[in-house]
Amino acid sequence: MPKKILVAVALPYVNGEPHLGHIAGMNVPADIFARYHRLRGNQVVMVSGSDMHGTPTALKAMDEGVEPIEIATKYHEIWKNSLEKMGFSYDLYTHTHTATHKKTVHDIFLKLKQQDFLSEKTQKMPFSTTEKMFLSDRFVEGECPFCSYKNARGDQCDDCGRTLDPTDLINIKSKRDGSTPKFKDTTHQFLNLSKFQDALEEWISDKNDWRPNVKNQSMGMIKEGLIDRAITRDIEWGISVPIKEGYENKRIYVWFEAVIGYLSATIEWAEISGTPDLWKDFWLDEDAESYYFQGKDNVPFHTIIWPAILLGYGNLNLPTDVVANEYLNLGGIDFSKSKGHAVWLSDYLSRYDPEPLRYYLASIMPETSDSEFTWAGYVSANNNELVATLGNFVHRVLTMTNKNFEILSKPSRFGKTDLQALSDCDKALEDVSQSIQDRKFRSALQSAMKLAQSGNKYIDQKKPWFELKSDKTKAATTLWVGINIIATLRTVFYPFLPSTSKLIHEMLGFKENTLHDGWERKKILDDIKIESPSPLFKKLEDTVIEDENNRLMN
Numbered sequence: 241m242p243k244k245i246l247v248a249v250a251l252p253y254v255n256g257e258p259h260l261g262h263i264a265g266m267n268v269p270a271d272i273f274a275r276y277h278r279l280r281g282n283q284v285v286m287v288s289g290s291d292m293h294g295t296p297t298a299l300k301a302m303d304e305g306v307e308p309i310e311i312a313t314k315y316h317e318i319w320k321n322s323l324e325k326m327g328f329s330y331d332l333y334t335h336t337h338t339a340t341h342k343k344t345v346h347d348i349f350l351k352l353k354q355q356d357f358l359s360e361k362t363q364k365m366p367f368s369t370t371e372k373m374f375l376s377d378r379f380v381e382g383e384c385p386f387c388s389y390k391n392a393r394g395d396q397c398d399d400c401g402r403t404l405d406p407t408d409l410i411n412i413k414s415k416r417d418g419s420t421p422k423f424k425d426t427t428h429q430f431l432n433l434s435k436f437q438d439a440l441e442e443w444i445s446d447k448n449d450w451r452p453n454v455k456n457q458s459m460g461m462i463k464e465g466l467i468d469r470a471i472t473r474d475i476e477w478g479i480s481v482p483i484k485e486g487y488e489n490k491r492i493y494v495w496f497e498a499v500i501g502y503l504s505a506t507i508e509w510a511e512i513s514g515t516p517d518l519w520k521d522f523w524l525d526e527d528a529e530s531y532y533f534q535g536k537d538n539v540p541f542h543t544i545i546w547p548a549i550l551l552g553y554g555n556l557n558l559p560t561d562v563v564a565n566e567y568l569n570l571g572g573i574d575f576s577k578s579k580g581h582a583v584w585l586s587d588y589l590s591r592y593d594p595e596p597l598r599y600y601l602a603s604i605m606p607e608t609s610d611s612e613f614t615w616a617g618y619v620s621a622n623n624n625e626l627v628a629t630l631g632n633f634v635h636r637v638l639t640m641t642n643k644n645f646e647i648l649s650k651p652s653r654f655g656k657t658d659l660q661a662l663s664d665c666d667k668a669l670e671d672v673s674q675s676i677q678d679r680k681f682r683s684a685l686q687s688a689m690k691l692a693q694s695g696n697k698y699i700d701q702k703k704p705w706f707e708l709k710s711d712k713t714k715a716a717t718t719l720w721v722g723i724n725i726i727a728t729l730r731t732v733f734y735p736f737l738p739s740t741s742k743l744i745h746e747m748l749g750f751k752e753n754t755l756h757d758g759w760e761r762k763k764i765l766d767d768i769k770i771e772s773p774s775p776l777f778k779k780l781e782d783t784v785i786e787d788e789n790n791r792l793m794n
């Protein structure tokens with residue numbers, strides 16, 4: 241029975257371009273996971289979109305003197321484009337400024353209100369006396385009361401990950417002009433998170449396959465006690481509040497609305513596909529699974545707030561797992577666009593190929609601790625692993641076959657080494673599969689590369705170049721086994737390197753679609769004819785390291 245799997249990828253707020261830190265922890269693992277499950281024959285929908293209503297976008301628009309929609313649309317296009325070029329296989333990458341999203345948000349808001357999970361309360365919010373406006377979340381900055389981080393925002397502390405209220409901040413200042421705001425009463429709708437305390441605790445407590453950081457952080461927050469949080473704001477940019485009076489100048493707060501983007505994107509995808517009810521397969525069917533790929537700063541939104549909204553609405557599936565990664569750092573510092581020190585994705589793609597980056601980022605994925613991107617590491621991964629191990633193995637086997645055999649037929653008997661090499665293929669399929677299912681992507685990639693290494697060893701041991709001179713039948717057996725290993729490499733690398741996998745598929749002369757063979761060792765029974773192969777990867781000069789490091793410093 242094929243499974244139904246929702247792959248939900250973090251919605252980036254669009255006030256700038258994507259950099260490698262963004263995609264390393266979210267898009268790369270999500271795409272590996274989605275491609276693997278499609279190849280297995282499972283029914284997958286992978287969705288995400290730009291979060292258009294984030295306050296960083298509104299802030300940037302005010303700074304530049306333009307409307308927020310201009311900033312949001314400009315960066316949405318850049319994100320969409322770069323993600324496509326990387327080969328991330330979204331079924332839909334949309335944004336949150338659509339009619340479908342607004343309708344979905346209003347529906348959820350009203351249902352929660354009707355079920356008594358929302359209430360109106362008056363709260364004190366920072367009010368700028370210089371600009372005569374309320375300042376919410378990212379419009380203010382101050383010291384975190386929990387960890388003393390100096391630049392905590394009004395909605396969250398980037399250092400300890402806790403969600404905050406502006407009143408929590410010590411030495412609060414306006415990000416706009418540095419002035420100290422006054423606190424003034426304002427009325428808002430609150431989500432009664434406290435009503436979900438027990439249900440969430442019970443739900444999370446038996447999630448034993450979650451990453452320890454994700455589970456511990458979530459349980460910690462629940463144990464501290466969940467407090468009701470405002471879900472509307474005094475701001476002009478965002479989704480209107482579906483309440484008749486008193487909310488004309490308020491909007492739904494982005495953290496409540498953005499997470500609904502996973503659901504509205506699935507609904508939009510189903511509509512576009514011409515099967516408007518298909519989203520229900522992924523959200524209403526109890527056997528469907530859903531995986532949320534996130535950065536660690538987004539954990540509470542996906543393990544507490546979004547599940548509370550889902551529980552309050554009723555009948556919608558809760559996350560199967562929130563696959564959150566730690567941070568990817570650059571030269572030991574935070575890979576964050578706010579600090580202007582980053583490798584920008586569109587810039588990378590203007591000079592290099594997507595596949596070596598997909599490979600390197602998967603190999604250093606910050607799964608359980610922060611990891612570091614270096615250009616030296618990138619060049620080494622490309623030259624020593626992709627070119628020298630995977631590319632070299634494929635190339636030498638295909639070249640020897642092409643030069644010496646018009647047709648290669650299935651051998652009538654195999655030696656012990658040949659059988660061992662074929663069983664290594666089965667082992668690789670099993671190991672890669674298990675690791676991806678367990679959301680252990682680095683280990684999955686290592687198992688895939690191990691097969692290329694053992695393939696090289698097999699060829700070195702059998703020495704088909706000698707066999708060609710002494711006994712051509714023996715050489716034929718070795719190369720036939722080599723081609724079987726290549727066919728398996730095509731399969732196990734498909735989730736990581738889809739274009740490379742497709743190229744191998746074509747060089748082996750397979751006519752069917754790349755998904756045709758599934759996650760199985762292809763039984764090659766027919767005669768094989770190999771055309772002259774083209775190299776899979778390009779070697780990079782060492783000067784790339786210095787050039788790129790200089791570029792970063794300038």
Ligand SMILES: [Zn+2]
Nearest residue numbers: 384387397400
């Ligand atoms: Zn903190």
